[in-house]
Amino acid sequence: MFKRWLFALIAVAFATSVFAAKDKNSIQVKGSDTMVNLGQAWAEKYMEKNPTDFVAVTGGGSGTGLSSLISGTCDIAMSSRNIKEKEIALAKQKGINPNEIEVALDGLAVVVNPNNPVSSLAIDQLAAIFTGRITNWKELGGKDEKIVLLSREVNSGTHVYFKEHVLRKNDPNSKEEFAPSALMLSSSQAIADEVAGNSAAVGYYGMGYISKKQKPLSIAKDEKSEYEAPTIENVINGKYPISRPLFLYTNGAPEGLVKKFIDFTLSKEGQDIVLATDFVPINK
Amino acid sequence: MRKLKELIIEKLILICGLASIFFVALIFLFLLKEGLTLFKTVSPFKFLFGKSWYPISEPAQLGILPLILGSLLVTIGAAIISIPIGVGCAIYIAEIAPLKIKETLKAGIELLAAIPSVVLGFIGMVTLVPLVKTVFHLPTGLTALSGSIMLAFMAMPTIVSIAEDALYSVPKTYKEGALALGATHWQTIWRVMLPAASSGILAAVMLGIGRVIGETMAVMMITGNAAVIPNSILAPVRTLTATIAAEMGEAVVGSEHYFALFAIGIVLFVISFAINVTADLFLHKRQQ
Numbered sequence: 036m037f038k039r040w041l042f043a044l045i046a047v048a049f050a051t052s053v054f055a056a057k058d059k060n061s062i063q064v065k066g067s068d069t070m071v072n073l074g075q076a077w078a079e080k081y082m083e084k085n086p087t088d089f090v091a092v093t094g095g096g097s098g099t100g101l102s103s104l105i106s107g108t109c110d111i112a113m114s115s116r117n118i119k120e121k122e123i124a125l126a127k128q129k130g131i132n133p134n135e136i137e138v139a140l141d142g143l144a145v146v147v148n149p150n151n152p153v154s155s156l157a158i159d160q161l162a163a164i165f166t167g168r169i170t171n172w173k174e175l176g177g178k179d180e181k182i183v184l185l186s187r188e189v190n191s192g193t194h195v196y197f198k199e200h201v202l203r204k205n206d207p208n209s210k211e212e213f214a215p216s217a218l219m220l221s222s223s224q225a226i227a228d229e230v231a232g233n234s235a236a237v238g239y240y241g242m243g244y245i246s247k248k249q250k251p252l253s254i255a256k257d258e259k260s261e262y263e264a265p266t267i268e269n270v271i272n273g274k275y276p277i278s279r280p281l282f283l284y285t286n287g288a289p290e291g292l293v294k295k296f297i298d299f300t301l302s303k304e305g306q307d308i309v310l311a312t313d314f315v316p317i318n319k
Numbered sequence: 320m321r322k323l324k325e326l327i328i329e330k331l332i333l334i335c336g337l338a339s340i341f342f343v344a345l346i347f348l349f350l351l352k353e354g355l356t357l358f359k360t361v362s363p364f365k366f367l368f369g370k371s372w373y374p375i376s377e378p379a380q381l382g383i384l385p386l387i388l389g390s391l392l393v394t395i396g397a398a399i400i401s402i403p404i405g406v407g408c409a410i411y412i413a414e415i416a417p418l419k420i421k422e423t424l425k426a427g428i429e430l431l432a433a434i435p436s437v438v439l440g441f442i443g444m445v446t447l448v449p450l451v452k453t454v455f456h457l458p459t460g461l462t463a464l465s466g467s468i469m470l471a472f473m474a475m476p477t478i479v480s481i482a483e484d485a486l487y488s489v490p491k492t493y494k495e496g497a498l499a500l501g502a503t504h505w506q507t508i509w510r511v512m513l514p515a516a517s518s519g520i521l522a523a524v525m526l527g528i529g530r531v532i533g534e535t536m537a538v539m540m541i542t543g544n545a546a547v548i549p550n551s552i553l554a555p556v557r558t559l560t561a562t563i564a565a566e567m568g569e570a571v572v573g574s575e576h577y578f579a580l581f582a583i584g585i586v587l588f589v590i591s592f593a594i595n596v597t598a599d600l601f602l603h604k605r606q607q
Contacts, residue, residue: 102571125571181458188544188565189375212373215385218461218555219544221565232449235458 061089062292066100066113067192068222069141069241070281073312074113080308081299088292097192104284105131110293112284115141115192115241132287138300140315142242142270143197143277146227146249148234153177155253155262158276162202164237167214172235184217185226185238193223196279197239242270243313270315281314350588353581357381360575366582372546372557374566374576381579383586385548389463389556390532390590392549393542396467397474397531402524404471405478409523412479413486414508432476440537443469448541455553461543463556469537474527481526485519486512518601525598529591535560559587 064074071094078090100112105126118133126133145161147153153175156164163169165184173179187194203209220226226238231248242265245251253262256276269275289297299305306316357366361381369382408428412421443465451468452460489512497507513520535558543555544565563580570577 098571106572121574122571125573183458190566195375210376212371212376215371215547216545216555218459219546219557219565221539221544229459229461233452233459 060087060292061091062111062296063103063109064090064092064111064113064283064296065095065103065109067097067115067281068094069097069115069191069193069243070113070139072243073139073281073309073314076308076312077296077300077305080304081296084299085295088295090296096188096190097195098190101133101284104133104286105129107131107286110285111296114282114284115279116195117282118284134285134287134289136283136285136289136297136301137280137317138283138297139281139306139309139317140270140278141281142265142267142275142315143193143239143279144242144245144251144265145237145239145254145277146230146245146251147237148230148232149248149250150234151177151250153252154250155255157255157258157260157262158201158204159257161254162204162211165197165202165213165217166211167216178234180235183229183233183236184214185229185236186213186217186219187223187226187240188219188221193240197277200279201277241314242267245313267310267313267315278315280317347588350581350584353578354585355582357575357578357582361579366579367586370548372562374570374579379575379579381575383559383562383579383583385546386557386559386562386583387586388548389542389546390558390560392463392552392556393466393470393538393558394528394532396463396552397470398524398528400467401471401474401478401527401531405475405523405527406482406520408475408479409482409486409520410508410513413483414512415504428476428479431472432480434472436473436534437536437540439469439472440540443537443541451553457553459543459555461541461555462553463542463549464552466538466542466556466558467552469541470531470534473534473537474531477530478523478527481523482516482520485516485523488519489515518604522598522601525594525601529594529598532594533560533587533591535564539564559583563587 064078071092074092078092081090082088097112097114097116100109100114101118101122103109104112105122106129118135123133145156151172153172156175160169160175164175164182165186167184169175170182171179172182186197189195198211198213199205202211202213218229220229220238223240223244226240227244227246227249230236230238231246242251245265251265253264254276255262260276261274263269263274263276265275270278283297283300285293285297309316366381366383367387368384369380370384371380371382372385373380408424412424416424447465447468448460450460451457451462451465455464493511493515494507497511498504502510538558539561542558542561544557544561545555546557546562547555549556563583566576567580570580
């Protein structure tokens with residue numbers, strides 16, 4: 036009896052694997068943790084409209100997504116940063132031709148605990164905090180408390196973006212780094228939780244993760260500019276200084292199912308989902 | 320016919336036995352091949368004693384001293400907590416506890432060993448981390464101490480069960496002799512049983528430590544992962560294992576960063592190999 040079951044099971048497994056290999060009705064989307072909720076929302080709506088197609092979305096970080104695109108284990112990579120020169124070179128070696136498509140914008144919020152009296156900072160001050168030159172909230176008009184820096188791990192596109200655009204202020208020759216004392220947390224949610232429970236903590240993540248338990252700071256480009264809050268309006272009109280594009284990467288120009296899915300993300304309906312998941316639609 | 324069957328089975332088992340050695344050798348070779356490639360571009364001295372770990376910068380800074388010290392600090396902390404409790408528990412189970420309590424304790428310790436480390440990490444994150452923060456008035460509870468306490472829970476089952484075995488295997492005549500000479504129960508345990516079982520207990524301790532230094536998930540969740548040279552056990556640390564786990568997904572295959580992670584793997588392999596060999600020496604000594 037048992038043997039017969041086993042044979043049946045093996046036969047079924049074999050059949051499905053053969054079927055899956057030939058199955059052009061499914062695509063794999065992988066990458067940025069910032070975008071994983073957005074990707075899943077897109078996939079759900081898309082599959083509702085096209086019940087025969089299957090879209091699988093997984094996170095892991097922008098770097099993880101791009102390296103799976105390069106090694107051919109996913110069809111679309113989600114990334115919250117531009118692909119690096121090194122990655123392009125590596126992809127070319129493997130016969131992959133990364134193609135970039137901008138699909139949404141994201142404001143990067145800097146958050147503190149709601150009990151923290153500090154509510155606005157300039158980019159220079161942010162850079163000084165995260166590189167470790169300012170170590171006490173007292174120096175910024177807050178309580179006499181040591182600042183606890185929270186950062187994402189190095190596989191995060193958000194980490195890379197924050198380093199290049201806030202710590203290094205877009206200067207490619209800058210050698211600024213996160214202070215070694217910065218705590219590296221493995222997800223945006225972990226940063227949100229730590230900020231909610233720690234009055235001395237400061238962290239950063241995509242606007243979508245802001246809740247009532249954290250206080251987003253208003254940010255100014257320099258001390259003379261206006262301090263702007265991270266809201267969807269301020270990102271669209273360009274007033275909020277730390278916002279970034281979000282990308283999908285494909286191998287070559289999209290075609291077939293991949294193209295169908297990407298067209299959907301750029302459609303009115305797809306961009307409404309962008310707004311519903313607290314990101315900012317791109318102006319077409 | 321029967322002989323042939325015997326022969327085939329015998330050879331099959333031989334292949335199974337050799338397979339494990341074969342796989343270990345393959346893994347080790349792969350680790351060496353990938354890890355040693357790093358030293359074409361980075362000197363081993365700079366790698367082992369460099370003080371900054373910025374793997375994705377240009378040029379990358381690949382110094383793992385903070386990571387080694389982080390791993391050692393967490394491990395030493397866990398050893399200080401788990402060895403006295405573990406050995407004490409083993410003595411109680413082997414020598415003192417009545418049968419019923421003994422059975423309950425043993426079942427409890429087996430259960431402790433069965434808890435997946437990610438679950439321990441999660442529990443530590445929501446209960447222990449805030450506690451450490453308030454008790455020591457720290458800016459954050461994500462510290463080496465939190466990691467040490469959680470890892471002590473993981474080392475304890477190993478230490479208790481092997482130390483208990485060691486105490487059992489002390490010949491009964493030793494104990495009877497000591498008691499007959501008028502020694503108290505405690506004097507017998509302290510002066511006779513423990514010295515007689517000492518090599519087995521040392522092996523238990525070493526294997527417990529081996530478990531701790533290789534542990535990844537729980538430490539990654541509760542030690543804060545800041546790659547800074549720790550100045551106290553109440554500071555955040557980043558361990559060797561957590562670094563590999565957190566960064567392997569990002570590292571571009573064939574990059575310096577990727578080879579550096581394999582080189583960290585070699586360092587870890589060497590450390591745990593040394594620990595296991597020491598444990599083995601102690602166990603061997605006991606058998607003679």
